[in-house]
Amino acid sequence: MAGVAGGMLLLAAMLWAAAAFERIVSPRLPPQAIGGDFSLQSATGALRLADFRGRVTLVYFGYTHCPDACPMALGVMAAAMRAMPAAWADRVAGVFVGLDPERDSPRALRAYARFFDARIHGATAGPAALAGIARQWRLDWHVPPHRAGEDYAVEHSTFIYLVTPRGKVADVFDERTDPALIAAEIKRWLLAEGGAK
Amino acid sequence: MNHVRHGGHGLRRMRAVLLAGCLLAAGAARADGVAVEDAWLRLPPPVAENAAVYLTIRNDSDAAIGIVGAAAPGLARRAMIHAMTMAGGRMRMQALDRLRIPPHGKARLAPGGMHLMLMGLKRPLRAGETVRIELATDAGGKIAFDAPVRDMRGAREGGAGR
Numbered sequence: 001m002a003g004v005a006g007g008m009l010l011l012a013a014m015l016w017a018a019a020a021f022e023r024i025v026s027p028r029l030p031p032q033a034i035g036g037d038f039s040l041q042s043a044t045g046a047l048r049l050a051d052f053r054g055r056v057t058l059v060y061f062g063y064t065h066c067p068d069a070c071p072m073a074l075g076v077m078a079a080a081m082r083a084m085p086a087a088w089a090d091r092v093a094g095v096f097v098g099l100d101p102e103r104d105s106p107r108a109l110r111a112y113a114r115f116f117d118a119r120i121h122g123a124t125a126g127p128a129a130l131a132g133i134a135r136q137w138r139l140d141w142h143v144p145p146h147r148a149g150e151d152y153a154v155e156h157s158t159f160i161y162l163v164t165p166r167g168k169v170a171d172v173f174d175e176r177t178d179p180a181l182i183a184a185e186i187k188r189w190l191l192a193e194g195g196a197k
Numbered sequence: 198m199n200h201v202r203h204g205g206h207g208l209r210r211m212r213a214v215l216l217a218g219c220l221l222a223a224g225a226a227r228a229d230g231v232a233v234e235d236a237w238l239r240l241p242p243p244v245a246e247n248a249a250v251y252l253t254i255r256n257d258s259d260a261a262i263g264i265v266g267a268a269a270p271g272l273a274r275r276a277m278i279h280a281m282t283m284a285g286g287r288m289r290m291q292a293l294d295r296l297r298i299p300p301h302g303k304a305r306l307a308p309g310g311m312h313l314m315l316m317g318l319k320r321p322l323r324a325g326e327t328v329r330i331e332l333a334t335d336a337g338g339k340i341a342f343d344a345p346v347r348d349m350r351g352a353r354e355g356g357a358g359r
Contacts, residue, residue: 067247071242071249151316157287176354
């Protein structure tokens with residue numbers, strides 16, 4: 001028993017040591033495919049996820065009337081992006097997808113996202129297109145029935161997705177994640193796939 | 198962030214807050230035995246119509262109290278207390294008609310947990326300014342407090358446990 005426990009402890013220590021050296025452990029994609037390319041409307045024209053190839057992109061789905069979870073998440077994304085070395089500043093990007101197209105105009109989304117970092121783009125799509133994206137991205141969201149002009153809150157998953165330079169979702173964080181952890185993962189993927197388009 | 202938990206420092210601070218509350222609310226805070234501490238407003242993007250205010254409400258009386266209303270006159274069209282819950286993988290905000298605070302208890306409204314939401318902001322906010330907010334209790338009292346506007350970009354979030 002002691003031998004097994006000792007062996008497991010040793011294994012855990014080795015894994016920990018390996019994880020500490022980010023170049024040793026190659027990043028891996030999750031076994032199930034989540035995500036996929038989408039095309040949205042932004043204030044400056046069409047925004048396609050495919051346009052972000054070669055960069056690590058953080059994707060968050062929220063809405064501009066969101067006072068708590070969305071600003072927290074976008075702040076975490078901005079902090080992670082800013083933790084990159086200057087040479088990699090343009091190798092990271094963010095996308096804030098508005099789930100409330102009735103109130104989330106592309107202009108409002110752009111202003112909302114840029115407040116956190118100019119590299120975070122705001123964009124949205126019609127309800128049907130958003131529903132398709134939500135299925136692909138395993139996202140759960142609900143806009144409650146409401147009258148025109150009425151206040152309402154959109155219920156939504158609060159994931160921050162890490163999209164690799166080749167366009168695959170590799171990791172999922174949320175507004176509670178330490179930006180340093182996200183920054184470390186961004187670096188790993190830039191090292192692994194940074195030259196990829 | 199500077200959350201007061203126990204001990205003399207907290208008590209001194211609470212007394213100061215209570216005193217300030219009494220001066221501001223012309224005795225209402227003392228009558229209700231309610232104090233507001235550590236209030237702040239999260240600076241929203243300039244385009245945002247809503248903003249979240251975080252605070253701790255202490256009930257120093259021997260009876261339970263209910264917070265039944267909130268307002269930010271001149272600043273927001275409406276204000277209400279929201280609870281955040283995870284429901285089936287979705288973050289859900291729910292308006293609380295009455296926030297009950299037990300005798301000698303407190304309610305902490307913190308990022309990711311509860312917040313006081315200002316809806317329909319009438320003007321953009323600036324980091325560093327202070328805004329006046331009012332709470333109404335079910336005993337008919339009113340508690341006014343000031344909340345500084347904090348720019349949280351680049352700051353570490355404290356937050357409530359989920």
